[in-house]
Amino acid sequence: MHRKNADFFFEIFEKNAIPEPFTHLNSSQDDQIINNDNYDEKLLLQRSHFHNIFFIPDYLAPGFDNKLLSVKEVTQFFKGYAIFLRDSENAEDYIKQRFKKNAKSIRKRVRRLESCFDIKYEMFYGNIERSTYDKLIDMAKYMLERRFIQRNDTNQALLKWDRLKQLFFDLINSKKASLFLITQNDIPIVISLNYHYQNKMFSSISAYDIDFEKFSLGSVEIYNKLKWCIDNDHNVYEMGMGDLSYKREWCNHIYQFKHQILYPKKSLIALLKARKQYFVVWSKELAYKLFYVRYKKYKSRNKKSAAPVFKISMVPLDNVDVSTLKKLDLDHKAFSYLKKSVYDYLYSKTEHVADIALYQESNDDKTFILVGKKSTHRITVD
Structure with missing residues (x-):
């Protein structure tokens, strides 16, 4: 008897399909029963395997024929993040x-x-x-x-x-x-x-x-x-797996995925294999619980961001005459490295991009003058 794996979350959202052993889903956010149009009881009985299905969200609870199948369930370590809108x-x-x-x-x-x-x-x-x-x-x-x-x-x-x-x-x-x-x-x-x-x-x-x-x-x-x-x-805005601060900020429903092992009721071999698989899954989830957070902290401490190619500084100026300076197009590819500094300025001053002008100081390709409605700055690139 073989094991058939399925990523429930992937099957539902990417393939728009309910995994094989399930007859329907109970969608709690709209009180809807979603039937599995591809469910085939005869085909299910003919196949000599048990089902190992993971990443099941709690608001899409799958149903199955409990006369044919039994289930063993493990709560997974990883959490899902969703916004319920009903x-x-x-x-x-x-x-x-x-x-x-x-x-x-x-x-x-x-x-x-x-x-x-x-x-x-x-x-x-x-x-x-x-x-x-x-x-x-x-x-x-x-x-x-x-x-x-x-x-x-x-x-x-x-x-x-x-x-x-x-x-x-x-x-x-x-x-x-x-x-x-x-x-x-x-x-x-x-x-x-x-x-x-x-x-x-x-x-x-x-x-x-x-x-x-x-x-x-x-x-x-x-x-x-x-x-x-x-x-x-x-009725649901799903953000999936991954514990990130913006998800915790926005989501009103944080849940733990379920892992289900479904196997034919009348097969002793299936029962033994399902028990073995249950132990494997349970052990893996315990290992995640004990070590994953430590691993992420270690990885975070030792990860270094890429060093910036340019070091850019801005200082305010008074009474600058730009009439003789060359005006630049910020959207030109040659000056794209200045965009972040200019946009940071717009953010701090709440100015519109149409109301600023960028100039290059004479004979100096590393010094620029940014003129806005509220202030003027010199930009220096090192």
């Missing part, structure tokens, strides 16, 4: 419930970005042109690469990017996935890829322009996707 009329309502007195800080993050740039939001769900998709998916890859080089870390999505690129186009056009986009002056600064299943959105991959670090693009993204979810009758 009690929220709109995104504003949710942030008031979730953040209470700090709700203003969330709105402030959104307003600050919109005050400094010409911002547009767009959701591709059910329709995206191939040329648009290719352009955006390649830009998302570039932004992820840039971010993880900065972090001196590995991104799991990048390791399987070719498969994901091929996958998401069809999923978006069939409303099984979406691409959320934030642009400034029509230039992408946030690209998010999401899966959809039965009015539930899983925010899978988010790529950001790291030059906008000060602007809390993650919060702006989540806020606007929550608006979309509520407007489009989605």
